[in-house]
Amino acid sequence: xxxxxxxxxxxxxxxxxxxxxxxxxxxxxxxxxxxxxxxxxxxxxxxxxxxxxxxxxxxxxxxxxxxxxxxxxxxxxxxxxxxxxxxxxxxxxxxxxxxxxxxxxxxxxxxxxxxxxxxxxxxxxxxxxxxxxxxxxxxxxxxxxxxxxxxxxxxxxxxxxxxxxxxxxxxxxxxxxxxxxxxxxxxxxxxxxxxxxxxxxxxxxxxxxxxxxxxxxxxxxxxxxxxxxxxxxxxxxxxxx
Amino acid sequence: xxxxxxxxxxxxxxxxxxxxxxxxxxxxxxxxxxxxxxxxxxxxxxxxxxxxxxxxxxxxxxxxxxxxxxxxxxxxxxxxxxxxxxxxxxxxxxxxxxxxxxxxxxxxxxxxxxxxxxxxxxxxxxxxxxxxxxxxxxxxxxxxxxxxxxxxxxxxxxxxxxxxxxxxxxxxxxxxxxxxxxxxxxxxxxxxxxxxxxxxxxxxxxxxxxxxxxxxxxxxxxxxxxxxxxxxxxxxxxxxxxxxxxxxxxxxxxxxxxxxxxxxxxxxxxxxxxxxxxxxxxxxxxxxxxxxxxxxxxxxxxxxxxxxxxxxxxxxxxxxxxxxxxxxxxxxxxxxxxxxxxxxxxxxxxxxxxxxxxxxxxxxxxxxxxxxxxxxxxxxxxxxxxxxxxxxxxxxxxxxxxxxxxxxx
Ligand SMILES: Nc1ncnc2c1ncn2[C@@H]1O[C@H](COP(=O)(O)OP(=O)(O)O)[C@@H](O)[C@H]1O
Ligand SMILES: [Mg+2]
Numbered sequence: 327x328x329x330x331x332x333x334x335x336x337x338x339x340x341x342x343x344x345x346x347x348x349x350x351x352x353x354x355x356x357x358x359x360x361x362x363x364x365x366x367x368x369x370x371x372x373x374x375x376x377x378x379x380x381x382x383x384x385x386x387x388x389x390x391x392x393x394x395x396x397x398x399x400x401x402x403x404x405x406x407x408x409x410x411x412x413x414x415x416x417x418x419x420x421x422x423x424x425x426x427x428x429x430x431x432x433x434x435x436x437x438x439x440x441x442x443x444x445x446x447x448x449x450x451x452x453x454x455x456x457x458x459x460x461x462x463x464x465x466x467x468x469x470x471x472x473x474x475x476x477x478x479x480x481x482x483x484x485x486x487x488x489x490x491x492x493x494x495x496x497x498x499x500x501x502x503x504x505x506x507x508x509x510x511x512x513x514x515x516x517x518x519x520x521x522x523x524x525x526x527x528x529x530x531x532x533x534x535x536x537x538x539x540x541x542x543x544x545x546x547x548x549x550x551x552x553x554x555x556x557x558x559x560x561x562x563x564x565x566x567x
Numbered sequence: 568x569x570x571x572x573x574x575x576x577x578x579x580x581x582x583x584x585x586x587x588x589x590x591x592x593x594x595x596x597x598x599x600x601x602x603x604x605x606x607x608x609x610x611x612x613x614x615x616x617x618x619x620x621x622x623x624x625x626x627x628x629x630x631x632x633x634x635x636x637x638x639x640x641x642x643x644x645x646x647x648x649x650x651x652x653x654x655x656x657x658x659x660x661x662x663x664x665x666x667x668x669x670x671x672x673x674x675x676x677x678x679x680x681x682x683x684x685x686x687x688x689x690x691x692x693x694x695x696x697x698x699x700x701x702x703x704x705x706x707x708x709x710x711x712x713x714x715x716x717x718x719x720x721x722x723x724x725x726x727x728x729x730x731x732x733x734x735x736x737x738x739x740x741x742x743x744x745x746x747x748x749x750x751x752x753x754x755x756x757x758x759x760x761x762x763x764x765x766x767x768x769x770x771x772x773x774x775x776x777x778x779x780x781x782x783x784x785x786x787x788x789x790x791x792x793x794x795x796x797x798x799x800x801x802x803x804x805x806x807x808x809x810x811x812x813x814x815x816x817x818x819x820x821x822x823x824x825x826x827x828x829x830x831x832x833x834x835x836x837x838x839x840x841x842x843x844x845x846x847x848x849x850x851x852x853x854x855x856x857x858x859x860x861x862x863x864x865x866x867x868x869x870x871x872x873x874x875x876x877x878x879x880x881x882x883x884x885x886x887x888x889x890x891x892x893x894x895x896x897x898x899x900x901x902x903x904x905x906x907x908x909x910x911x912x913x914x915x916x917x918x919x920x921x922x923x924x925x926x927x928x929x930x931x932x933x934x935x936x937x938x939x940x941x942x943x944x945x946x947x948x949x950x951x952x953x954x955x956x957x958x959x960x961x962x963x964x965x966x967x968x969x970x971x972x973x974x975x976x
Contacts, residue, residue: 383884383969404888411886422881422973426583438572439886445569484885 329395330359330492330523331380336389338375338546349375351546352389357525359491362518364526364537372546373527374496380525381414381494382406394491411439415485419497421477423469423484429456430465433483440488455483459513475506482513486522493517496527511536568891577898581906587867588903594863595907595952596914598856599945602849603915606941608922609845614936616838618759626665627698628797628830630789630804635821648785649825654811655786661807663793663800668694669786671777675745677770679731686727686770688744690777698790699758706738706753709773713752717775721749724769725757744770745780759932797830804828849941857948860907861956868900868960872967879964880972893965900957901950908949912942 338350349372357363365373378384379391382398391398393409401409415436423432433452437443443451456465459479469477478498485493495514499507515536518524526537534540535554542549581588632649652669659667671690676683689695696708704725713720721742728737737751749772758766777783793800808826809816816823872879879892887895916937923935 378970381884404890407883407886407888407891410884416884418973420973422877422884424583424878424881427579431579435882436885438568438576439882439888439891445571488886 328359330357330361330393332356332390332392333380334390336376336379336386336391338372338379338384339387349546350379350386353543353546353548355541355548355551357523359523360518360521361539362515362524362526362537363539363541364528364534365541365543366528366531366534367543367549369529371543373529373543376543377494377496377525377527381416381492382409383416407439408441411436412442412488413490414492414494415488415490417478417481417485417493417495417498419500421469421474421481421501423477423480425468425470427469428465429461429467429469429472429480429483432469432480433487436484436488443488451487451489452483455487456480458486458517459483473506474502475509478502478506478510479513482510482517486517490522492523492525494525494527497529498526499528499530499533507533568887568894573894573898574902576895577902580895580899581902584871587871591864591867591903592907592910594856594860595904595949596911598853598860599908599911599949600915600918601856601911602853602945603912603937603942604918604922605845605849605852606938606945607915607919607936609842609849610936610938611919611923611926611933613838613842614934615930615932618932626793626795626797628791628793628800628804628828630791630808631827631829632785632788632825633827634824635827647787648783649812650786650789651784652786654808655789657807657811658789658791658804661800661803663795663803665792665794666694666698668692668698668790669774670695670788670790671774671781671783672787673745673772673777673780676743677727677731678743679740682731684727684730684768684770686724686730686768688770688772688777690774690780691771692774694792695771695790698792701758702756703753704756705736706751708753708755709771714773714775717779718773719747719749719776720752720773722753722755722771723751724755724767724771726765726767727770728754742770744772747780757931759930801828801830853945853948857952860904860949861952864900864904864953865956865960868896868957869963871899872896872960872964875964876967876972876975879967880969880975883967883969884973889965892967893961896961896964897954897957900961901953904953904957905946905950908946911949912946 333353333355336350336353337348340347340349353376365376367373375384379386394413424435430449430452433455434448437448437451453462453465456462459482461476461479461483464472464476469480472480478501482498493514498510498514502510511533514524514526524537526534528534537554539551539553541551630650632647650669655667655669658664669692673688673690675688677686677688678684691709693709693711693714701708703722706722708722709720712718721744723731723737731737731742732740737754740751741748742751743749755767755769755771791800791804805824805828808814809824812825814823814825821827882892919937920935923933926933
């Protein structure tokens with residue numbers, strides 16, 4: 327498998343009024359295309375911080391980050407925005423849907439910032455993404471009219487619509503009851519089987535078990551990195567309900 | 568981000584926050600509305616005055632007795648008899664003057680049977696009608712033969728005709744003016760108001776008749792028509808009258824003269840200074856209201872940015888560049904002010920139209936008029952206000968940190 331990203335000696339400190347809070351203390355991590363990887367660890371261990379750096383929402387303090395073979399150091403804000411617009415997507419614990427907009431409008435949103443998809447094609451992309459999370463019949467609903475699980479599936483559709491290289495999901499089931507959480511995880515699993523690379527951040531064992539590989543973080547360092555099962559995406563033997 | 572996306576994003580955001588958008592626009596609506604309203608009323612008044620001036624013609628001049636006091640008020644009482652008929656004979660001889668028409672007022676009620684009118688009675692030289700570009704609506708006006716014969720003929724203003732005769736035909740009928748009986752030979756065309764006096768509530772009789780009745784050796788006022796330009800005629804008239812009245816006035820102090828010369832050109836000059844004043848007043852009102860409206864917009868946009876911090880964080884997470892966010896919020900504030908401006912424009916026009924309808928019942932020459940430059944300028948200024956006062960909130964939004972914004976509660 328081709329390498330998607332590679333971290334070497336990554337450190338991250340926050341500086342608030344001269345006070346340094348060191349969060350990540352030297353992370354080495356390689357992720358390949360097509361992986362479904364869970365980053366686990368207790369609250370405050372630096373999982374979200376790592377995900378924000380991997381997703382170009384934040385920058386490392388020191389260390390190198392290669393994405394698709396390219397060093398990302400020295401990229402300016404506009405270049406990072408362009409990567410976020412086209413190559414990576416996020417699913418957040420709090421959904422972050424526009425409440426007074428419809429499902430379709432929410433899913434269309436990232437295409438506003440995508441230079442490669444023509445305005446005339448946007449609706450097709452959005453309907454396809456909505457269909458792949460099973461919400462075609464809700465496309466014209468306002469997001470405030472949906473259940474939590476449905477909202478998170480809309481957020482996944484929004485992440486999918488730009489056909490990114492990599493989808494991040496930060497505690498995607500954190501605000502959901504276990505049944506809808508399960509549904510959301512099944513959607514992510516299906517996406518991975520369809521070829522999407524997914525990086526899941528969670529502190530729940532049961533959620534992490536959907537991934538093929540689990541990276542444990544503790545106090546800003548990788549504690550363990552284990553493959554839980556053989557790569558399933560190539561195998562036709564695993565069937566979804 | 569495409570330009571059309573910018574517009575649709577801004578309009579969607581404004582629709583989602585319709586109540587707040589409306590409140591935000593209110594200041595701009597009122598500002599632009601009042602400017603459009605005032606400029607329209609100003610344009611209407613200008614038309615009213617201009618129509619009077621043009622009905623008089625640009626070569627037309629009027630001489631009143633008396634002296635002009637400081638501040639422009641005329642003092643007619645001192646020297647009300649200064650314009651003698653000897654003066655008038657000499658004025659007629661000036662080459663720069665084409666025609667001279669003295670007026671002598673007559674008093675006494677105007678009656679027809681039991682109907683009575685409080686009309687003003689003008690003993691008018693026949694030149695008066697041509698100087699004023701007047702025509703007869705019915706019958707004829709007075710001519711030089713009527714004057715020579717001192718014929719007891721009268722021409723009625725349309726209001727007097729209405730008062731005394733209603734719908735019936737006045738021509739050839741008798742009316743009483745003062746003590747004597749006059750035959751109505753015509754009805755003058757409607758003039759409307761001239762310098763805010765009703766010029767239709769008048770009865771015209773021959774000048775010679777009025778002179779006989781009053782025994783006056785002087786005219787109450789004189790209308791004249793200059794041969795060519797007013798300026799030369801003015802100097803001639805002034806020189807002649809000062810000479811004859813033995814007035815030394817090399818410094819042209821109007822208080823020293825015992826006559827006042829008015830012309831439509833002067834009225835034009837006064838009008839343009841009045842309209843300049845009005846323009847400056849409207850501009851000041853516009854500037855103040857847009858400033859107030861703009862500060863309102865800025866405050867609300869700052870609140871909006873804070874309220875929508877999470878939305879901004881999300882937009883950044885899905886790839887919006889700082890400039891996309893900046894333009895989005897700028898587009899929203901410009902859309903607000905532009906829309907506010909257009910709504911204000913419509914309200915201003917509607918109110919100006921209503922005012923015109925009401926004003927027409929008092930002032931028949933009042934017409935609904937608009938000032939297109941004021942309308943365009945106020946809407947453009949409103950849009951500019953959106954940029955000027957929207958830039959700082961938009962910048963604030965564009966500089967928000969995505970991670971912190973997403974975490975914002
Ligand atoms: N902007 C910040 N300034 C200072 N400290 C921060 C900031 N953001 C996060 N932290 C700290 O970094 C640590 C890791 O946070 P985070 O990555 O959100 O943890 P996790 O997602 O694993 O729960 C926490 O102790 C948190 O308080
Ligand atoms: Mg976290």
